[in-house]
Amino acid sequence: xxxxxxxxxxxxxxxxxxxxxxxxxxxxxxxxxxxxxxxxxxxxxxxxxxxxxxxxxxxxxxxxxxxxxxxxxxxxxxxxxxxxxxxxxxxxxxxxxxxxxxxxxxxxxxxxxxxxxxxxxxxxxxxxxxxxxxxxxxxxxxxxxxxxxxxxxxxxxxxxxxxxxxxxxxxxxxxxxxxxxxxxxxxxxxxxxxxxxxxxxxxxxxxxxxxxxxxxxxxxxxxxxxxxxxxxxxxxxxxxxxxxxxxxxxxxxxxxxxxxxxxxxxxxxxxxxxxxxxxxxxxxxxxxxxxxxxxxxxxxxxxxxxxxxxxxxxxxxxx
Amino acid sequence: xxxxxxxxxxxxxxxxxxxxxxxxxxxxxxxxxxxxxxxxxxxxxxxxxxxxxxxxxxxxxxxxxxxxxxxxxxxxxxxxxxxxxxxxxxxxxxxxxxxxxxxxxxxxxxxxxxxxxxxxxxxxxxxxxxxxxxxxxxxxxxxxxxxxxxxxxxxxxxxxxxxxxxxxxxxxxxxxxxxxxxxxxxxxxxxxxxxxxxxxxxxxxxxxxxxxxxxxxxxxxxxxxxxxxxxxxxxxxxxxxxxxxxxxxxxxxxxxxxxxxxxxxxxxxxxxxxxxxxxxxxxxxxxxxxxxxxxxxxxxxxxxxxxxxxxxxxxxxxxxxxxxxxxxxxxxxxxxxxxxxxxxxxxxxxxxxxxxxxxxxxxxxxxxxxxxxxxxxxxxxxxxxxxxxxxxxxxxxxxxxxxxxxxxxxxxxxxxxxxxxxxxxxxxxxxxxxxxxxxxxxxxxxxxxxxxxxxxxxxxxxxxxxxxxxxxxxxxxxxxxxxxxxxxxxxxxxxxxxxxxxxxxxxxxxxxxxxxxxxxxxxxxxxxxxxxxxxxxxxxxxxxxxxxxxxxxxxxxxxxxxxxxxxxxxxxxxxxxxxxxxxxxxxxxxxxxxxxxxxxxxxxxxxxxxxxxxxxxxxxxxxxxxxxxxxxxxxxxxxxxxxxxxxxxxxxxxxxxxxxxxxxxxxxxxxxxxxxxx
Numbered sequence: 001x002x003x004x005x006x007x008x009x010x011x012x013x014x015x016x017x018x019x020x021x022x023x024x025x026x027x028x029x030x031x032x033x034x035x036x037x038x039x040x041x042x043x044x045x046x047x048x049x050x051x052x053x054x055x056x057x058x059x060x061x062x063x064x065x066x067x068x069x070x071x072x073x074x075x076x077x078x079x080x081x082x083x084x085x086x087x088x089x090x091x092x093x094x095x096x097x098x099x100x101x102x103x104x105x106x107x108x109x110x111x112x113x114x115x116x117x118x119x120x121x122x123x124x125x126x127x128x129x130x131x132x133x134x135x136x137x138x139x140x141x142x143x144x145x146x147x148x149x150x151x152x153x154x155x156x157x158x159x160x161x162x163x164x165x166x167x168x169x170x171x172x173x174x175x176x177x178x179x180x181x182x183x184x185x186x187x188x189x190x191x192x193x194x195x196x197x198x199x200x201x202x203x204x205x206x207x208x209x210x211x212x213x214x215x216x217x218x219x220x221x222x223x224x225x226x227x228x229x230x231x232x233x234x235x236x237x238x239x240x241x242x243x244x245x246x247x248x249x250x251x252x253x254x255x256x257x258x259x260x261x262x263x264x265x266x267x268x269x270x271x272x273x274x275x276x277x278x279x280x281x282x283x284x285x286x287x288x289x290x291x292x293x294x295x296x297x298x299x300x301x302x303x304x305x306x307x308x309x310x311x312x313x314x315x316x317x318x319x
Numbered sequence: 320x321x322x323x324x325x326x327x328x329x330x331x332x333x334x335x336x337x338x339x340x341x342x343x344x345x346x347x348x349x350x351x352x353x354x355x356x357x358x359x360x361x362x363x364x365x366x367x368x369x370x371x372x373x374x375x376x377x378x379x380x381x382x383x384x385x386x387x388x389x390x391x392x393x394x395x396x397x398x399x400x401x402x403x404x405x406x407x408x409x410x411x412x413x414x415x416x417x418x419x420x421x422x423x424x425x426x427x428x429x430x431x432x433x434x435x436x437x438x439x440x441x442x443x444x445x446x447x448x449x450x451x452x453x454x455x456x457x458x459x460x461x462x463x464x465x466x467x468x469x470x471x472x473x474x475x476x477x478x479x480x481x482x483x484x485x486x487x488x489x490x491x492x493x494x495x496x497x498x499x500x501x502x503x504x505x506x507x508x509x510x511x512x513x514x515x516x517x518x519x520x521x522x523x524x525x526x527x528x529x530x531x532x533x534x535x536x537x538x539x540x541x542x543x544x545x546x547x548x549x550x551x552x553x554x555x556x557x558x559x560x561x562x563x564x565x566x567x568x569x570x571x572x573x574x575x576x577x578x579x580x581x582x583x584x585x586x587x588x589x590x591x592x593x594x595x596x597x598x599x600x601x602x603x604x605x606x607x608x609x610x611x612x613x614x615x616x617x618x619x620x621x622x623x624x625x626x627x628x629x630x631x632x633x634x635x636x637x638x639x640x641x642x643x644x645x646x647x648x649x650x651x652x653x654x655x656x657x658x659x660x661x662x663x664x665x666x667x668x669x670x671x672x673x674x675x676x677x678x679x680x681x682x683x684x685x686x687x688x689x690x691x692x693x694x695x696x697x698x699x700x701x702x703x704x705x706x707x708x709x710x711x712x713x714x715x716x717x718x719x720x721x722x723x724x725x726x727x728x729x730x731x732x733x734x735x736x737x738x739x740x741x742x743x744x745x746x747x748x749x750x751x752x753x754x755x756x757x758x759x760x761x762x763x764x765x766x767x768x769x770x771x772x773x774x775x776x777x778x779x780x781x782x783x784x785x786x787x788x789x790x791x792x793x794x795x796x797x798x799x800x801x802x803x804x805x806x807x808x809x810x811x812x813x814x815x816x817x818x819x820x821x822x823x824x825x826x827x828x829x830x831x832x833x834x835x836x837x838x839x840x841x842x843x844x845x846x847x848x849x850x851x852x853x854x855x856x857x858x859x860x861x862x863x864x865x866x867x868x869x870x871x872x873x874x875x876x877x878x879x880x881x882x883x884x885x886x887x888x889x890x891x892x893x894x895x896x897x898x899x900x901x902x903x904x905x906x907x908x909x910x911x912x913x914x915x916x917x918x919x920x921x922x923x924x925x926x927x928x929x930x931x932x933x934x935x936x937x938x939x940x941x942x943x944x945x946x947x948x949x950x951x952x953x954x955x956x957x958x959x960x961x962x963x964x965x966x967x968x969x970x971x972x973x974x975x976x977x978x979x980x981x982x983x984x985x986x987x988x989x990x991x992x993x994x995x996x997x
Contacts, residue, residue, distance in 0.1 A: 039425055043429070046432055050432065055502055055505065058504060059439060061448050062440065064861075065451065067495035067499070068488060068489070068492045069432065070492075070495060071491035072459065074491055074893065074897060075484050075488045077897075078904055085905065118467060118469065130468060132469050163466060164463075167421075167425070167465070
């Protein structure tokens with residue numbers, strides 16, 4: 001059933017006023033809605049049929065049976081409500097993805113005192129996922145999120161619903177977590193590397209060789225150092241955990257530069273930068289990134305790549 | 320689309336539920352129904368173990384056609400209560416064959432509700448109802464199970480939840496049962512529950528009542544409001560028989576009397592005799608409630624003269640109650656009987672003609688007629704004739720027995736002068752015959768006499784073997800007077816009942832052995848009395864709870880029976896119950912509870928924020944709060960500091976306990992501060 005647009009708009013506004021965005025939500029009576037399911041209406045129909053039967057056969061026991069069905073329905077309202085009430089939701093992780101593909105957002109469900117069974121979570125219009133949250137535990141759930149374009153994609157309103165325990169009533173709530181997913185630019189291949197800071201840039205790329213860095217010395221290991229640069233041989237000899245330091249090759253410092261792509265549209269610039277980030281990362285070539293308002297020092301590795309991609313995705317609002 | 324599969328942890332519950340729900344019908348139904356259920360269960364369990372494929376559409380269709388066919392063959396039709404129920408139960412188990420998705424399970428559960436309801440159409444005892452409640456519990460368990468889609472869910476958890484929910488639902492059900500107004504049937508649907516084939520017929524020929532006397536089935540129960548009449552007074556009149564053809568006594572109404580004038584129905588035109596009856600001074604009466612077992616007849620049993628207080632029945636001119644339609648299921652009615660009223664009904668000319676009529680054939684009872692006329696000549700009054708006749712029965716060697724010799728030719732003379740062995744119907748019949756021959760209007764009354772008291776409920780239990788026949792004679796000035804010739808022959812029949820009257824003679828003892836009664840003493844007797852008591856209460860309060868008794872109860876409970884007050888009571892009671900459950904269920908929901916000390920702090924904090932009209936930093940220490948107060952209200956500086964000191968001491972000084980006294984002290988300080996803050 002689709003409501004007319006003005007009513008629909010009004011309803012959406014009312015919902016967002018009533019259920020404001022927040023990083024953590026505990027479901028309570030302000031947020032929980034409840035209504036019979038189709039089967040619930042059918043069940044009430046059966047109860048009325050038995051009522052009419054009891055009246056007509058003048059059979060008080062059949063009548064009591066219909067009353068029992070009605071009473072179970074009433075009690076089920078409380079139990080169904082209780083199954084959602086007190087459930088907490090908060091931001092879980094977030095996995096970015098390329099624009100036009102999908103990322104996913106983590107939602108952590110927690111419950112302090114009560115078991116919550118068979119809770120369905122979904123974004124509006126997508127397939128739901130089911131989870132149960134026993135008392136005193138936390139469960140994380142990853143929900144896929146379509147990323148239509150580059151940038152921050154704010155988590156849409158999430159529907160949390162449950163028909164447990166009898167399936168007669170559906171209780172649901174809308175949760176807007178302050179949560180977003182970054183959509184990286186779609187890589188766009190280009191011949192020219194938008195980099196400066198090295199004469200050999202073009203040569204390096206075309207030859208496809210790894211950069212020939214010169215060994216400079218050792219220093220003791222600091223958390224965060226790449227495992228590939230640890231002096232494993234020395235460690236085996238018992239000299240302790242040390243990290244090898246290299247000199248940057250002369251002219252080998254690549255700076256992927258926003259300004260190098262003068263005259264290209266913003267999204268296209270970002271897409272090209274993205275492509276080169278991926279290429280250089282595959283070649284394990286250290287690279288830096290210069291964007292208006294953000295500079296990433298040259299480095300290599302997965303973390304560096306992700307940081308670079310996230311910066312491209314977040315442009316122009318970093319942070 | 321989500322595709323639900325019925326979770327494995329619920330399959331066993333479904334099987335148990337299907338078997339439990341169908342069981343009452345399988346026990347009363349045909350063997351093939353049980354066979355079908357077993358077949359379905361075997362196929363299904365093999366399929367669940369991957370031994371065979373679940374039967375496809377074709378096989379299921381074939382089974383369905385087969386079931387309809389067998390139903391047709393066994394019942395001759397596929398509609399009507401018996402055949403319909405057989406079909407429903409078969410459908411119920413067949414449906415289990417195709418339960419794959421959640422929706423199928425829903426259908427099975429709904430069918431289960433109907434199967435449970437049909438069980439209650441045929442058997443309404445408290446035991447059956449308890450069993451159906453158990454089935455409902457199982458159905459709820461299944462409902463919970465199919466909605467619990469976690470694969471690791473524990474089957475016993477479903478039952479626990481179902482029990483909790485059912486326990487909460489039952490009080491709500493009771494409220495609904497008591498308060499929801501009973502409306503009249505929308506259309507008439509009666510089910511012949513196949514009960515009560517034994518019972519009184521509407522005529523009396525020799526041997527009929529003695530046959531009835533060999534059954535110890537329940538006829539009806541009577542609960543008195545107050546005194547129970549003496550044993551000798553407990554005559555439950557059912558029918559009066561006034562036409563005699565020489566062998567059989569039959570019901571008749573006087574020639575020329577309109578049936579409507581003879582039987583007064585409430586709401587109909589009131590005949591003269593009823594008006595004068597109502598106008599008469601009643602004297603004291605016995606008030607009682609009768610719960611009658613189904614008889615398939617319209618007459619009701621009551622002592623004379625019954626004035627109906629609750630129930631649906633008309634009063635006939637021969638002082639008996641008549642229901643508007645045959646009693647096909649247990650029915651209750653409340654009556655007050657006024658013995659004095661019997662003189663209020665006159666004997667009209669047409670009545671007299673009927674009550675004096677004898678068979679045309681003068682050869683029937685020739686000797687009896689002679690004897691009666693002799694008595695008439697010898698006595699001055701009708702009452703003397705009655706006395707003479709009773710003396711005759713008492714002094715001649717009459718013998719009271721359940722097995723009288725046959726009377727093939729003339730039941731009156733053969734009995735009176737040859738065999739002299741008979742049961743109550745022989746005595747009543749021949750006595751009435753002789754009274755008529757002596758010119759005294761007389762009729763035979765059939766009904767029950769006596770009844771066994773249940774000490775627990777102080778109600779009487781009247782069984783078929785209490786069936787009895789006696790006479791009523793019309794005496795000038797007294798009206799219809801009861802005369803029981805059996806009492807002249809076997810007084811213990813009236814005082815102690817049939818068993819006592821017959822226990823002395825050998826030939827009836829084998830009949831007696833078959834007759835049940837409360838065992839005289841011991842555990843068994845107590846148990847029987849309890850069973851009877853529960854059954855009686857059940858009949859009265861549950862099965863007999865109709866719109867009349869509902870109105871009466873509501874008048875007592877609510878003081879009024881207006882729709883508004885009923886609606887309010889219904890709404891109020893349910894809200895109260897649900898509110899109570901809500902409190903229990905959401906008890907844990909209140910989240911973090913403040914300690915009394917915290918409450919003290921936050922109240923003051925709030926008040927200060929209110930008074931100064933600006934929010935306060937929630938991170939203030941008590942000392943800082945006191946300083947804030949002192950800065951804004953210099954007059955309150957001293958008590959504020961005092962308060963902070965006391966508070967911090969209670970909180971941090973191990974020598975000072977934050978006990979009730981300390982908190983009370985803090986509250987006093989806070990209240991003083993409130994005043995100073997204005």
